[in-house]
Every structure is written in structure tokens, then in C-alpha cells.
Amino acid sequence: MPVTNSIRTRLRGKLSPVPCKFSLCSARVNFSVVSISPTRTSPNEPENGDHIQPPISDELFKAGPKLGPYKLGDSTFYSLVENCATSGDFGSLQRVFDRMKRERRVFIEKIFIPVFRAYGKAHSPEKAVDLFYRMEDEFQCRPTVRSFNTVFNVIIQERMYYRALEFHADVVSNNNISPNVLTFNLVIKAMCKLGLIDRAVEVFREMPPRNCAPDVFTYCTLMDGLCKEDRIDEAVSLLDEMQIEGCFPSSVTFNVLIHGLCKKGDMGRAAKLVENMLLKGCVPNEVTYNTLIHGLCLKGKLGKAISLLERMVQSKCVPNDVTYGTIINGLVKQGRTLDGLQLLVLLEERGYHANEYVYSTLVSGLFKDGKSGEAIRLWKEMLDKQCKPNTVVFSALIDGLCREGKPDEAKEILSEMENNHCMPNAYAYSSLMKGFFKTGNSHKAILLWKEMENNSCLDNEVCYSVLINGLCEDGKLREAMMVWKKMLGRGFMPDVVSYSSMINGLCNAGLVEQGLKLFNVMLCHNSTSQPDVITYNILFHALCKQSSISHAINLLNIMLDRGCDPDLVTCNIFLKALRETLNPPQDGSQFLEELVARLYKRRRIAAASKIVEVMLQKFLPLKASTWEMVVQEICKPRKIQAAIDKCWSDLFC
Template identity: 60%
Template sequence: MPISYLIRKSQKSKLFSIPCKFSIPFSLSFSSQTVSSDASDIESNGDNFDPPLADGIFSSSPQMGSFKRGDPTFHSLVMKYADSGDFSSLERVLDRMKRENRVFTEKIIISVIKAYGNAGLPDKALDVFDGMLGEFGCKQTIRSFNCALNVLVHLGHYEQAFGFYSRANSMGISPNFLTFNLVIKALCRIGSIDGAIELFREMPLRNCSPDAFTYSTLMDGLCKLGRTNEAVSLLDEMQIEGCFPSAVTFNILINGLCREGDLGRASKIVDNMFLKGCVPNEVTYNTLLHGLCLKGKVDKAVALLNRMVSDKCVPNIVTYGTLINGLVKQGKTSDAIRILAFMEERGQCPNEYVYSSLVSGLFKAGNSGEAMRLWQDMKEKGCRATTVAYSAFIDGLCREGNVVEARRVLSEMVEKGCSPNVLTYSSLMRGFFKAGDSQGALVVWKEMVENGCAPNEFSYSILIQGLCEDGKLKEGMMVWKHMLGRGCMPDVVAYSSMIYGLCNAGRVNEGLKLLNNMLCGESKPDTITYNILLNGLCKSGKLPRAINLLCNMLDQGCDPDLITCNIFLKNLGEKKTLDNAREFLDELVIQLCKRGRSVGASTVVEVMLQKFLPPEACTWEKVIRDLCKRKKVHMSIDKCRRELFS
């Protein structure tokens, strides 16, 4: 939850609002000739430095302003040094105030606590708070308590914040709504959402009413843990309690629903927003655009951009970047280029992330020339290439097989003071493997480790895949053991690569053991993994085991594809049982239909038609009935009608 809202609330409660009645319109400089009698006392105590205040300041000329040797002048200096972070001068002023028995107000102490907090010195801030009564003669109240608590929460010292909060009762301080908000925020940050809700329910018992910030903090914590339904119910509760939700509140819920892909409920929240007189802002639109792009609905995202402009809400770089990235992921790079031109016409300068997305998309689309031109255009327009941009460019060059140029760009990247990351090195390794230069890939791996870039699951997967595809199973297994030894969990690519290497070496049983490990772990096998094993079993003449594995594949929710069908057709054909091939695939379609997997069934039917093996009439009926359910047909008709008459 953004701290800006907390600051605004704090300013309203005058927690941090410390008016400065006096200011020093000139800089203070001291020489050895401007030493006061007080300075002599300081030096006699062993402190060999010029005093922060000279007596001349209080008898300055009328042009400089008239000052009295009173508390307000000291207070002004404390405020000035606290705001500037000049702690050396600040401590000198505080020491002199203590020696002269000056009055310390809570406002002054709060400014000092805030200064130490802004400098990332929570222990110093707590020392000042703890010394308020004894050292400064100033009573501690809920205002200074909340200020110190805010420092701890803002800097992420949550456990220390909880301990500090528990001291409130022993100090005779009654927490207010701001105190609860800070502790609830800290609990949400550490993922203890149930503890935050428990404290939230305790607030009315302590005569504290939750405000919009309290509800928004809880909603954000719930959404981040995937408990969006509870977050939405809190919206209803806060409105019943008479607490008016802000745009921040609505945006949190919209973001949570969009992350889950529930765009229907997200749009209802937007409608609720309008009903409450809360106008959607650029954050609302950007969140909806991101959700639409995640679902692949870029056409609706473009339409939303037009609505955003018509609603007098100015799109920003995040808006355009989200839309461009969504179009690139859908393979609509030409449309993304048009959006780039559109944003430049409206005075928005693309940043390195926009350029990175476009360069990557152009390379993937096979348009390397346009990608190179865009890269040069980025540099000419003064947009500094970051690690993200360089990594995207290097990855694109490697996809084109231009590893020599990719190597040169990596050197340029280092010369420009931009540190390569694990993605940069991994892309280069993949490029060398693709070019058939496994030795070059190993050199890049060694260079990555020597430069202090720790390998991760992705880089290990690239290395294992390259070695196994190059027939270097022994080396691949060594890397596999090294990865496990470092606590890196293999992903589906690493597992599939190792299984490929084992099956290619005729060690199919070991590959099946790895499959069992996958099923017991977090990385679940996909169609590629099963196809590797199915092919290995069929090559070994173990067709019955392959059929059993295919049944297990269906049970795991993994649909066969064209390669799966071809593996069995090839082996059935070799045994001169092509008449049974149609029966085999026909039965496969029926099994998929029974499991409600119409898409997978349609894929197999398409393969059968391509191979001139038409399904039985009853099989046709099952597939068509499943594809043409009443609801789906009506939806298709309604869609066509809207497109025709809109």
C-alpha cells in the first residue's frame, strides 16, 4: 500500500505538520575570530570544533533580520538542519539547547525523529524518542509515538515495529487509528493477513474507527495472497459502515481481479466506482489494460485506450508500454509500431522498456532489419540502453544466429557500465548452442560465474538443454547434480532436456524415474515431456508401455498434439497395423471427449483427417455435440450479430 496516503493522513492529523515560524535567510560561517564565550566553554570540555551558533547571529544587521537569543531561533535551526540532513550541526544545536535549558517541544522532537528516519537510521530515531522525557524534558504522546512507529514500518523493520507497538500501554499511550493502520500495514507486508484482520476487528473495541486507508491496506494484503473474494466483501462492509472508498481502494480490487483474470467482476467494480462518484484515473485504466493484455484481449485493450482518451484521462508511458507489450506478445508487432508512432505524436517519449519489447517482438517475428533500425533509433534519441534493453537485443541477435554480433554488443554493454545479468548470459549461451558451438557456450557460462552473476534455474536449463541436445549426456548430468546441490529446483525445460538425453542414450527407464519426480514436485510435465518419453518407449519396442503412459498423460490433464499422434501412427504403421491406427486414434478422441477436453479431441480429429483416417460417425457426433453446445452456439451467434451491426 503506498505510503503517500499514510503521509497525507498524517499531515491531516498534524503528526508531521511542523510550521517553521523563523527562518535563517543567510548561511552561517564561522572563523576563528567569531568565537563566543560559550565556544570557550565547549573547547574547554575537549571538543575541538567551532560552535554551530555565534553570538553575532543575534545582533545581526536589520537587513538580515532581528533575532533574539530565544527558543524560536533554536527551533528554526533544528528544523533547518533536520530537513537538510545535516546531523552534525543538528546535534550541536541540540547539545547547546540542553546546556542552556532551552524548551524542547514535541514538534521539534518529531522533526528530529523524521530526519533520522529519512536517513535510514531507525536506531537513532528510537534513541531520540526514548530520551524525550529524561534527556529533553518533553512528554511523549501518541503523535511522537506514531512518528517513531512510522519510521520502523517505512524502513521495513517490522519485527522491531511490533515490539515497539507492544510498549504503548506500558508508556501510558493509547493507540489511535493511525497506530493501528501502521501495524496492520506491517502485518500485511510480512504476509500475516489473518493477524492484520484480527487487529482490524479489535479497532472498534478500542474506540478507533477504521478509515479508507485501513480497508485499502487489508484489501491489498488479501489480493496479494489470492483471497480476492474476501477483499471484495470488505468493500461491501466498508460502505455499510459509512466509510467512503477512494480511487485507491477501487484500484486495489480491480488489480487483484485482473491478476486472477476475472475481468467481468473487475468491470463491475468500475461500474460501482462510477455509482459512488469516484472517477477512474490513469491507474484504473492501466490496470484494466494490463488485465486485458494478460488474457490476450488486445483488441478490447485498444478500445479501452480510446475510451480513456475520450474520458479526458491522459495516457502515460505505463499505458502505452502495457499495450505495446500486449500486442507484441500476441505477435501483432506492426500494430505495436503504430502505437509507438501514436504515443510519439502526443509528446510521449518511449522508454527503454518500450523499445526492449518492440525489439524483442521484431526479432521473434523475423524482422531483424526493423529491429536493428529501432535499436539505432533508440540510441539516437538519447534513450539510455539499460540491462533490459541490451538483453533483449542480444537475445534477438542470438535468435538470428548472429552470435558474433551478440558478443560485440555484450562487450559494448560492459564498456558503457551496464552490468549483464543472468538473462543476458543465458541468451548468449543459447545462441552458441544453436550455432553448434557448445564450447563457446561453456566459455560464456564460465565468464558469467567469474563476473559474480549467480546462475539460476533458467540458466541451468539452457546449459542442460544445450549439452543434452549435443549428445553430451555425461556433462549434462554433472550440471544437473551441480544445480540440485545448489538448491535450484529444475523447471520443466531442465527435466525435459535430461529426459531427452537419457532416452536418446537408450536409458528410458531412468527418464521415467525423472517423470515420477516431476509428478511429485512443483514442475509438472507438459506435452513435450510426454512426447519425448513416448517416442523413447516406441523406439525401444515398448508400445504397450507407451499406450499406458499416454493414458497417464490424459489423466494428468495434458492433451496430445500432432507430434503425439505421429509417434503412434509411425510405430503402428511399421507393424503393418494401419487398419488399427484409425481405431486407436478414434478411441483417443472418445477418451478426450469423456474428460470434457474438446480442444484436444478436435486436434486428434484434425490429424486423422490429414492422414485420411476419418473417425467413426458416432465419434464425429460426440465431438460436434461437445463443440456445439447450446450456450457456445448462442455466444457465437451474438458475437457475429454485434460485429455485423455495431
């Protein structure tokens, strides 16, 4: 029986013993086997490679008009388009479109929506844009705001925010499409992601005059953007405004504001928002509790965080990995890794299974506390519990072993990491290189660098900083210069560590003038590579060693003018130089008092008080006027309690 007759039989005879592979309602056709081509005029026409019969009877596609502008079989084509889009079969989709055009089928906007989304799922936003522009001319289907919003959202989902705004501007200005609330929401989202908050606020204010009342999503998006720009007060004021306008906040609205306040450390206002949330009938959910717990842990208030965890359970909100991971991370940051470990044991007794991020936090904390044995035991326990380690856990273990002076063992872990198909990252490699340099095995560090390049691991500024610093400390200035040039050749900007390491290497080699030239280059770069107190101390030490105290003092003036405060090392460098270089020698008390006065005039009271502490520790005489000046500033009304607490701490700690 010919293929066509067989299919006709199955469609007409519902009692066919052979199950039908095609459904008119949910068609999924394998177009890699059967292609849609022009139908044969006769069922007896021989098949050939150019004209393969489609898996649908031509009876379904008769050209007679039915139901106004639609024809019999149009809905079947629409189903085919939707199913091809859902499965991502764009080749077959194009063949369906071609046949529809040949048969002069009606293209409706509804069938383009899943195609746009399919392009978004395939990370091909430009194809969605191209299809949108072809809708009217090629398919005689005039797009509406629904199609426009779908394509707009596809571009935004790919984080192509500038491209999205270009598309929006072009369509709104050249097409007769009126934006709706969703359009405005997407525009505001794109602008917030780009940091164009003021422009986003302007667009927000344009909505009511254009008969588009902002909805809860509009307010949430703008609030989130304001919070990320540290404009919390403006975000909170929108909460009152939206309620006045008759838009009732949701739990998401409150969570956005609570997260912003917790990130800023303003837990008092965050607690008041929770109360307001309850008054408005919005029940705190897992996100609310996790945000508050995270904020309390950042402030070091672990007791309150744990109390809130108990309240969370009482409110029938189930704590998750984020909740427990946040508390354990807070304990580790406070140096209470063993408490975090005990909490993990307690949770496991209650049926909770920790994830790899919790283990990485604890492993790293144990190593930092000098408990390498406990860290290794926890690592083995993790493997025994079938918790597969990821890059973060492996990197934590490698870094910990290197801190313990065991880079060779860490190298074995790196090999194990590769065997487990877990690609080492730049952090793992830089930790291992640092470990080899620390133990004097600079040749192994260099071999590891070459291995990293051979493995196509993405090197970054951190890796270069570690390599340059290690080579300079090992006295291999020439090799460090080669790495420096290679870093610049690859387009990487040196960070403050790289600059400081190179300056230190040059100064140690007696090339102080070259070190100063590099320092001047550093000053001309952006804020990410500006010199810190370590950089200045390197140059102070080199200049004072050459008895160039006046030059060092000029550099100190530059340091103060650029807002960098001196520390204990700075004071010791100058005190030593004044005692050993000048004739007659000076004890440095006058020099430090002048430094205190200059810092006080610049309103840098904390830095001035540290210099006073240095003078007291060195038993250097301090004028009563200087002492009074600093003490009065520290003990201003708003700082009295802090000063008292510090005194008690100094007395009893």
C-alpha cells in the first residue's frame, strides 16, 4: 500500500490495529526523516528524493475557505509551528513556514510567540528580532505589543541590555505600537541593570501620563535597582507611594527592601519593615528569613540569627541549604569553626544533608584555624557521604594545604580534581603557586603556570599577581619583568598587588628610581590599581635606606593628599630613619605630633588616634594640646559609648 493511502486509512479508520504516530492536537513530526514539500497531484504519483510525501493527508489541506479568513487545516499548521518551536527544530519550522506561504495560509500573531521564545531558549535573540521585523512584510501579520514584549524580553534575558533599549527605541518610534505596563517594566529593568537609575526613575514617572499605572512588578524592579545603588531611602519611600496609589505590596516587595537594608547593615529598619509586612497581611517566607539571618550574620549577631532560625521553624517555614549555610559561614567568619562543625553534626542528626558549599566553608575555616587534621577528616567524611565535591571544595582544600606548607599534597588534590572532571579554576592554581613559592620551590610554581596555560585555564590578574610577587621575593626580577610584559600584552590591567610586588622587586635590586617611575605610572591608572599603604611603605623603606628622608617626606605628603592613612609600619620606618640617619639623631616625637595635627585638620580622626597610640607604645612625649585635641574629638557625644567600650576592652583584653 502506498504511504499516502496507508496514512489516510489510519486517519479515517479509528479501529486500525496499527497505532497512529501523528496527532492533530499534539503533533511532533520528525522532519529529519520526512520533509514538507509540495503535495503530489495524484496519490499514484511515484515518490522520488525531491518530493517526499508529508505525513498528513492532503484532504486536510483543501483550499476551500472555511470560517471566514481561515481555511480547513490552518489549525493543523499552527500546531505544527508550535511543536517545532517547542522542540527547537528550526529547520522543520522554516519548511512549515514556506509551505504556509505557498498555500497562502493566514499567519496569525499567536504562532509567532512560541517561535520567539524558542529563539530565546536557543540563545539566538537576533533571530527573534529579525523574525519580528519580517512579520508584516513577509508574512502579512501586523505585530502588536504582545509580540514586541516577547522579543524585548528575549533580548533582556540574554543580558543584552543596551541592545534591548536600542530595539525598544526603534520599534516605538517607527511602528504604531503603544507600550503597555509590561513594556515599561522591561525598560526599567534594563536601565536598572545598566545602572541608569535616574533614567529609570524618569521612565517610571512617565507611566501615569501615558495611561499606564505602575504595578507591583514595576515598583519591585525600581526598588531593587535603587537598593543596589545604595539609594535605600528612595526605595523605601516608594513603598508608601505605591500604597497611596492603590498598588498593594507583595512579599517580594518587602523582601527587596529588607535585603537592601540588611546588606547596608541597617537591621533596625529591616525589623520594622517585617512588622509592617505582617500588618499588611504579607506573611514572611523563606526568602525573608534567610535575608534577615544573613544580615544578622554579617553584623556578627549570631545569637539573634539562631533565635530567628528557631522562629522561622515555628512559623512553619522550612530552612534550606541557604539558611544553614549562612549561619555556618557566619560562625566560621567569627573564628568559631568548631561551633559550625558541631551545628553541622546536630543538623545531620535531624536528617539534614549538607551540600558542597557548607563543606567548603568548614574545610577552609578549619585550615585557617590551624586544624588541618580536622579539615582532612571532614573532607573524607564528605566523600564517604557521597557528597560530590565541586570546584569550590577542591579549591578550599588546595588552599588549606598550601597554607599548611604542604603544596605537594595540594598538587595531588589538583590531579584528583582533574580526574573527577572538575576543572581547576584560577583560584586553585594561584593558591598552589603561592604554596610553592612559600616553600622555596619557585621552579615548581613556574612549571605549574606553564601547565595552567597548556590546559587553557583562564589566567587572570590574581594569577599574574601571585607569579610576579613570588618571583620578586625570590630575587628573580628578570623573570618577573617578563611575566609583567606578558600580562600587559594580553590586555590584563595590573592590580595593586602586582604593582607593589614589582616596585618592591625593583627597590630590592637597588633600582629605586625605576620603582618610583612605576609608582608614577600607577598613579595615572584607574582607582582599582591605586597605591595602598603597603606600596607607600615599600618606597618609604627604600628611600630611607638611601638616606633620602626629604624625598620620603615628600612622598608622605602625596600619600596624605590622596587619602591614604599611615600605619604602624610607616611610623617605624620614619622613626628608625630619624634615629639612625640624622645628626644629631631625633626620637621622632615632633615628627609624629606634626603628623597627628595634619591628620586632625583633614578630619581623619581614626588615623590620628592610631599615631597617638604608637607614641604611647613607644613612650614618646606627647604635648597636652595634641592629646586634648584627639581625645575631645573621639569623645564627642555620639562617640562616647564607643570610646568607653574601647577603654574597657583595652583594660581587660
